[in-house]
Ligand SMILES: Nc1ccc([C@@H]2N[C@H](CO)[C@@H](O)[C@H]2O)cc1
């Protein structure tokens with residue numbers, strides 16, 4: 150089994166990532182850590198606990214992380230997409246357990262240093278503040294972590310800004326720290342996740358599944374579709390975050406290419422941009438890769454199988 154720690158800001162698509170991780174038999178979730186992003190830390194943490202309960206992950210620790218970016222003094226949330234609660238319009242059980250007493254960075258360090266080397270994959274699907282804090286507190290996790298597979302960035306493509314993706318732009322200094330460490334990073338950016346569209350066919354297949362998880366997923370996709378249509382004019386929403394979990398489960402589902410990536414954190418128009426160098430073959434020692442092509446059918450079949458399982 151692939152052992153992962155998911156760092157998230159639930160959020161509709163974060164919820165789908167958690168359902169996939171919970172329902173797929175080849176993944177063991179060692180922990181869920183939360184970060185302010187789509188909504189405030191308090192709201193995303195409450196959502197994470199409730200999703201864990203629904204997904205039968207309530208044996209897994211949830212550790213809350215940073216309430217703000219490293220340097221910026223205000224949290225920019227995405228209420229236009231995820232609503233005031235971060236999961237507007239979705240029915241979830243109340244969680245009957247509370248957060249781990251450690252903060253996310255400490256939880257990540259303890260877990261990575263406890264498990265055998267090269268066995269834990271970090272799966273950040275929100276702003277990278279907790280990951281940056283963890284690596285500054287305990288630099289040894291860099292050579293101990295198997296891989297960092299993150300949803301964020303893009304190749305000269307943006308959403309929250311013309312050239313910047315939300316997770317990176319939310320805390321560019323943290324992202325810079327994470328990308329400059331020499332651990333293997335697979336960047337699942339917008340180039341890839343814009344292919345992960347929740348089509349009507351996919352929604353119909355999910356609507357026919359008689360599990361609580363599937364019913365929750367139907368609500369999530371309905372609301373995500375509505376807000377993406379209203380605020381971005383998309384007919385079908387790109388379900389970003391489960392793409393990172395799907396890669397961990399089955400890397401052959403995507404075409405990935407080694408390429409240098411550096412984060413702009415002093416840009417005027419490009420702050421938070423992941424500057425990906427695709428001009429020539431990457432140097433041998435390049436530690437970063439970017440995902441470019443998704444097998445759409447295999448992706449959604451994997452998610453559908455997962456919610457059938459729950
Ligand atoms: N408009 C919008 C803003 C933020 C996100 C969140 N940030 C990432 C996509 O930019 C995902 O992790 C998702 O949870 C999605 C849509």
Ligand SMILES: [Ca+2]
Nearest residue numbers: 160163274275
């Ligand atoms: Ca997210």
